Structure formats: structure tokens, C-alpha cells
Amino acid sequence: MVIPLKGGKPMGITLWIMIIAAGLAAMVHIFSFLMESVFWMKPAVMKIFHQNEESGKATKLLAFNQGFYNLFLSIGTIAGLCLVFNGSTNTGLTIIASCCSIMLGAGVVLLVSSPRMLRGALIQGIPPLIFLILLIGR
Numbered sequence: 668m669v670i671p672l673k674g675g676k677p678m679g680i681t682l683w684i685m686i687i688a689a690g691l692a693a694m695v696h697i698f699s700f701l702m703e704s705v706f707w708m709k710p711a712v713m714k715i716f717h718q719n720e721e722s723g724k725a726t727k728l729l730a731f732n733q734g735f736y737n738l739f740l741s742i743g744t745i746a747g748l749c750l751v752f753n754g755s756t757n758t759g760l761t762i763i764a765s766c767c768s769i770m771l772g773a774g775v776v777l778l779v780s781s782p783r784m785l786r787g788a789l790i791q792g793i794p795p796l797i798f799l800i801l802l803i804g805r
Contacts, residue, residue: 682756685801686748689763692770692794693744696737699791704734717783740766764802767795 702712707730713723716730743766750759774792777784 681801681805682751685760685763685798685805686751688794688797688801689744689748689767692767692798693741693748695790695794696741696744696770700734700738700741702734703730703737707731707734715787740770760802764799767798770795771799 702715706712707727708720708723713719718726744763747759747762747766750756750762752759771792774788774795777791778788
């Protein structure tokens with residue numbers, strides 16, 4: 668399947684899978700922003716992050732800051748996707764690769780520092796890993 672981009676350049680299936688993986692990575696990090704910066708003290712969110720009310724209060728400012736890192740990575744990824752869709756494919760892919768590399772690195776750090784957060788590390792790390800593997804093989 669080939670779908671044209673702006674300017675008539677074709678976009679093959681590999682690029683579509685890369686775009687979907689990057690978009691999913693951005694959505695995961697927007698969701699993380701919401702949990703960490705907006706809903707941190709909600710019981711369901713504290714449970715996800717293995718926090719109780721006392722530790723939640725003690726880490727609220729750190730979580731708030733971390734949430735914004737996640738939001739900015741999402742914005743960078745979405746900006747890269749916009750560039751790809753507007754015909755600046757190489758520039759867009761470069762920006763996405765940078766953001767996805769950071770996302771993947773953060774997922775590895777999460778896994779190494781807190782093995783009980785395996786599920787979160789996989790959710791955070793698999794979409795950017797897929798994007799990067801396909802980019803390298805492109």
C-alpha cells in the first residue's frame with residue numbers, strides 16, 4: 668500500500684508503521700503527563716506508581732516536573748510527525764528519532780531502577796523501540 672504525502676511523494680507500509688509507533692509513543696507520554704502532573708494524588712494513579720498518600724505528597728513536585736518532560740517529548744514527536752506529513756520526511760524523522768531515543772532510554776532506566784515497574788517500562792519503551800528499529804532498517 669502506498670499513500671501519497673504532501674508534494675506527491677509515496678509513503679510505504681514501513682513508514683506508516685513507524686508513524687503509528689511514534690504516534691502511540693506520543694499518546695503514552697501525554698497520558699503519563701496527565702497522570703504525573705494533573706492526577707498524581709488520585710488513588711488509581713498512586714496505585715499505578717506504587718505510592719501511598721504520604722509518599723504521593725512527598726513526590727508530588729517531582730512527579731509534576733516529570734510529567735512535563737513527558738509532555739515535551741510528546742510535543743516534539745508530534746511536531747516531527749507534522750513535518751513528515753508535510754513532506755519534510757528526513758527532518759521529521761530526525762526529530763522523532765531524538766524523542767523516541769529519549770523515551771526508550773527512560774524506559775530502560777525505569778526498568779533497571781524499579782523492576783516491579785516492568786509493565787510501565789514496556790508500555791513506555793516498546794513503541795519508540797519499534798520506531799527506532801524500523802528507522803535503522805529503513
